[in-house]
Amino acid sequence: MSCVEVKNVFFSYNNGDKEEKILNGINMSVDRGTIYTLIGASGCGKTTLLSCLMCIQKPQSGELKVFNQKSAKIPKLIGFMPQQNSLVAELTINETLQYFGHLYEMKQEIFDERFEMISELLDLPDKNLQIRDLSGGEQRRISLAATIIHDPKLLILDEPTVGLDFLLREKIWEFLFQKTTNDNVTAIITTHYISEAANAHRCGFMRNGILIAEDSPNAILDKLNIESLDEAFYHLCTKKENENQIILESENFGREQNEEKIEEQKIFRPKIMKGLLIKEFHRIRRQPLEIFIIFIMPVFQFYLFLIAIGAIPNDLILGIVNNEDQNCNKYTINNSIPIDKCSEATFSCEFTNHVINNNFQKVLYNTHHQALHDFKESNLFGFVEIPKNFTQIIFDETENRTGAVEVFLDNSKYHLLLYTKSKIMSAFLDFMDELAGRCNVNELIRGRPIKFEELYAPLSFDIRTTLMTAIMLSLPFTMTNIFALLIISDTRIAGVWNRTLLCGVKLTEIILANAIECIFISIVIAASMIIGQDFIFGAEVLGSKFLVFSLITGICIVGFMMGFFISILCDKFQASSGLGQLITILTVFTTGLIWPVESLSPWIIPISYIHPLTFPFIANRNIILKGVEICHSSVILGFFVINAWIIVLAVSSYFLLKTKKFSRNF
Ligand SMILES: Nc1ncnc2c1ncn2[C@@H]1O[C@H](COP(=O)(O)OP(=O)(O)OP(=O)(O)O)[C@@H](O)[C@H]1O
Structure with missing residues (x-):
């Protein structure tokens, strides 16, 4: 009774305009309860054949059956060990095997039992060690342990013993013999250790995507009249292709296969979900940098933004050139001109006090030239120049007013420019409002035909x-x-x-x-x-x-x-x-x-x-x-x-x- 049947399989890679043939009409049959080794030179297509068997690759033509059905339908019956370990580096050995236990929906007691048995068999290191800290050979053993943890009926192992010492290899082969003999398990193994192939029940030699020989090791040696499998390998790999084809042909193909029951798949499988989530949890918690990137970085950057951006610039220095009154030191903010003096006083000092003092540091200059010089040479952000006739302008009721307050600002600092402009403008309008009320000046003179009302954002809008x-x-x-x-x-x-x-x-x-x-x-x-x-x-x-x-x-x-x-x-x-x-x-x-x-x-x-x-x-x-x-x-x-x-x-x-x-x- 056969367990695996491969019928006339062709597979090729399409590399641009070139088609690269990898499997060239492979036929293969593996009996239940036997060990089958696939041998062949590197690149001859062994891994590709196993990938097709596992439905990882889809052949262009041919048929591959495991227990008379597609392998993808019976994942729990198969233990597949890929060439690449494909383990999560951050998990411990225990967590890794638990992960696979969850994926195979194993009961905890059964898992514990199997874990103990496999630990002993494969001589696994301390179960709390992380995969990334293990040697290559140790990682390979964990990969094998993950493959057999659920006690599968068919083992498909891609170079399982690579990197392992002789004693361990012997132990693994012993285990395979036990499983095949006592539990009717079937194993297909690829290996580069030709001597290992002698242990198998059957052995298949691959060359250029074709199975050129398939029989028990002894039968192959007999047919070739050769002493060792190493010699047989050399012989088969060096002979011309058509000669090989004639030497040996599979005799076993096309035998009856018995079908294994397909488990009904539930829509929601909590154990699997638990396994996937626990794996992620351990993986993330073992990587502090990752935690920092995911949880802390966006929040940290946001907090940093709130701390860094938007504070009021408190050291901005503005110069004042007051051409109307050069002696403004006598005024303070609270020292405003009384109502009865409205008609005789000048207002430029009061204006500069109100407008500048509240928001900026103030430096007084006598001339435009001096202010401009400092603006270019020092850290003066700008200066305000008040015309000689400032008071006259603000009280002028006619429309022929000439002259204006001029503001010179550093255009290269855009945000500060906007801030300064808006502060000067709003302080000026407030000053004019207040002055108009105090000195009974009519609305038009205040030069405020437009009023800005802030409908939204009554928060400190910045x-x-x-x-x-x-x-x-x-x-x-x-x-x-x-x-x-x-x-x-x-x-x-x-x-x-x-x-x-x-x-x-x-x-x-x-x-x-x-x-x-x-x-x-x-x-x-x-x-x-x-x-x-x-x-x-x-x-x-x-x-x-x-x-x-x-x-x-x-x-x-x-x-x-x-x-x-x-x-x-x-x-x-x-x-x-x-x-x-x-x-x-x-x-x-x-x-x-x-x-x-x-x-x-x-x-x-x-x-x-x-x-x-x-x-x-x-x-x-x-x-x-x-x-x-x-x-x-x-x-x-x-x-x-x-x-x-x-x-x-x-x-x-x-x-x-x-x-x-x-x-x-x-
Ligand atoms: N994605 C791909 N595109 C093109 N060619 C590929 C691709 N993957 C594999 N191959 C080629 O397919 C051929 C068969 O590869 P495969 O891995 O099956 O060989 P192998 O017999 O398992 O070799 P080894 O014993 O070294 O593992 C190789 O020549 C490889 O270069």
Whole structure:
């Protein structure tokens, strides 16, 4: 009764315009309860054949059956040991085997029993050691332990004894004999140690994608009339292909196979989910840098922003050139001119006191020249020059006023320029208001035909508050995006996903476990931001904090999923990190973070509209500064964009995973 049947399998790689044939019409049959070794020169296609058997690769034609069905349908009956260890480096030995125990839905008592037996068999090191601290041979033994932990009926082992010492190799072979003899287990093994092949019940020699010989080791030696398998290997590998083909042919192909029962798969398998989540938990907690990047970085950067940005500049020095009255030292702020002196006094000193003293440090100059000299040579931010006829101008009721207060400011410091302009302007208007009331001057003279009323943002409206509304979404988005990119690429490239899928875990389960992890992290980030913003820095939110919290959480999830998608899309780490950088740059320039969307170049506007942050920024700004509620159109649009992105990224990731799954290095 055979356990594995391979019928006329052809497989080739398509490298651009060149088709590279790897398997060239392979036929193979493995009896139940036997050990079958596959031998052949490096690159002859042994691993490819095993990959096809495990449904990792799909052959162009031919048929491969295990227990009369596709191997993917009966993952728990098979123990597959890949050539690459594909283990999570941060887990301990115990956690690694527990992980596989969970994936195979093993009961804890059975797992404990098996763990003890395997530890002894493979002479495993201390179970609390992390995989990354083990030697190559030790890692190989853990990989083998993970393969046999669930006591499978068929073992497919790709070079299981490589890097192991002679004693251990002997022990493993002894174990295989026991399993095949006592428990009717079947084993297919590839090896480069030809002497090992002598232990097998049957042995297959591969060359250039063809099985050129298949029989018991003794029968092969007899047929070739050769003493050792090493000589047989040399003989078969050096003879001309057509000669070999004639020498030996498989006699066993096409025998009856018995079918093993397929376990019904439940829709939700809590043990598997638990295994996936516990693995992630241990992996993350063992990497302090990772924890720092995920949890602390966005929050830390946000706090840093709140500390660093938006404070009032307190050391700005402005010069005064008062051409009307050069002797202003006699005035103080409280020393204002009484009503009865309105008509005879000059007001330039009072003006400079009111306008400048409150907001800036003041330096008096006698001439324009002196002020200009210091402006160029020292740290003077600018100077205000008051004309000779200042008082006359402000009281002039005609429309032919000539002369004006001139303000010279450093244009190179844009934010300080805006701040100074607005301070001087508003202080001037206040001064004129007050003076008009005190000296009974009519409204028109005050030169204030326009009044600015601040409808929204009655909070201390400043650059920090406006920027904060965008920063508190862009930082978590960027950080979660980068985090997902790093982690998923790392896990994929290490082959952990492939090995996990081969244990029978479904793609949806991997996605769900990642989603649970990312939602949890997002909630922690969002909560820390809200707490910091509110309780530590006292930055006010006019609307609902829960809405802001939900926006941050949603944006974190989009960031994660974007990173998830990119890391599946790109097979090389360099490509995925390049794409990640591009997204960060687009976030900075196209979403209204540093430049308003309203004045973006028309070329950029379409990118801005599809970027996941643009509309949530608007929603967040409106919630924080205007206090709008959930039913406001901007908030609805913000949440709609977030949800749309989550759905699009989830669906695209799923289909991309489906096409890529099981490809080499997945
Ligand atoms: N993605 C790929 N694209 C093109 N060729 C590939 C790809 N992967 C593997 N190959 C080629 O397929 C051939 C068979 O590879 P395979 O890994 O099956 O050999 P092998 O017999 O297992 O070798 P070894 O004993 O060294 O492990 C090799 O020549 C290899 O270069």
